[in-house]
Amino acid sequence: MSEGMLCSKTHEYILEQEDDKGKYIIGLTDYAVEQLGDIVFVELPDVGSSFGKNEAFATVESVKAASEIYMPISGTITEINESIIESPELLNEDPLGNAWLVKVESSADESEFKDLLDYSDYKEEVVG
């Protein structure tokens, strides 16, 4: 499931969509949702809106607190995951699979990928 996944130090992942260069799925890592605990609210941006790298684009709230979610790379939102708005708890169950956050189209160049880590390196370096 984590094949090809790149993760940010702020616990978002991107996954390039198969056969569709420049299109990515963005989600939260399993470590992130475990740390947040029960997720009870998700706010996602409008389709068509654009965000720069590291810009806050969504809000995820657990019972305890609201957390901003940041873009791992720049891009334009092409699709949002309506099912997690309806059922935020799905994020706790399947963050790396069905409970992705948004899909984006990106023309980010290599420089934006420099600080992203392979999932396994992320697990080792960031999660520890």
Added chain:
Amino acid sequence: MVKQTILHDKHVELGAKMVDFAGWHMPVQYTSIIEEHKNVRENIGLFDVSHMGEVIVEGNDALKFLNKIVPQNISKLTDGKAVYCQLTNKFGGVIDDLIIYKIIDNKYLVIVNASRIDEDINWFSLNAVNFDVEIRNESHNYSLIAVQGPKAVKLMEKMGAGDLPSFFSIRQGNISGINLWISRTGYTGEDGVELLVKNKFASELWDKLLQNGKEFGIMPIGLGARDTLRLEAALHLYGNDLDEETTPVEAGLSWSVPKDKADDYNGKEVIMAQIANGVEKRLIGLKMIDRGIARHGYEVYYNNEAIGYITSGGVSPIRGDNIALAYIKNIPEIKIGTIIQVKIREKLYNAQVEKRPFVEKRNKG
């Protein structure tokens, strides 16, 4: 230096997520806040609240002294009875909220918030001058374990606790061979007990409660669910909903301020004037109508004017909606049912003033 309760290692063994709270390393959740919350409402939950403070007030002037420091009328307490009250300053502001138990004549137990032990003891001492009273902080000698939920009484029966004290009462007892104090109180809105036990028996008691409680579906409950439970029950949290700038009247706690108490107490003049003439700000309960969660510190609006702020807010796991407590300017036309707004991330979301508590209390046993 972060402190640990006697049960600290039990929590770690149970897989709890630990956080620093009021200077203590405490479990915030074991499995899931929502699951733990529901289990207390439906079955039974076990809480380590040993971080709370226990103070013994003893001496010939104990009653006179207590009557001077809280608005409640302590003279009305009979042996074993308890009362919820506030420790007020000269201006009626709340230094802490507490439960005072009468043990016997001239001897009282006071349970105080962990975060306020030092301020409380300091204030007690300042006020004790000229009184024949001894104030002993016993917090380091005792552990406090809460057993809460509709099946709590059944568990106590099974463990041989005998007849339980009535609501807001305490007595000495013995559970599975362990001597302790049984208090019919809690912070969840459910029926249940709080067990005050010498530190050296706390681990044994905790294990026995978990073991015997299995058939009733017992779960250990962290501070996360403790907070959502008390919010549903609209019980104040010191530091959020109560502070030294807020009086019991403003906090909606006038029911705990007798109008006919003869004794003078700190802040009485301010408090009595507010009861007679009204207040500038007041506590309200609200539920979100629009999709959004009101949280501590968020602003409250009415007719496009900022009129106050949220002091506690979050999800109600039982109702499935979002609820909050807020202080607002005392505008008479705002009453139960009025639509107001909460500012969340720079946008206004509709909310409705609602009566407190948000769920039916079941602890009148």
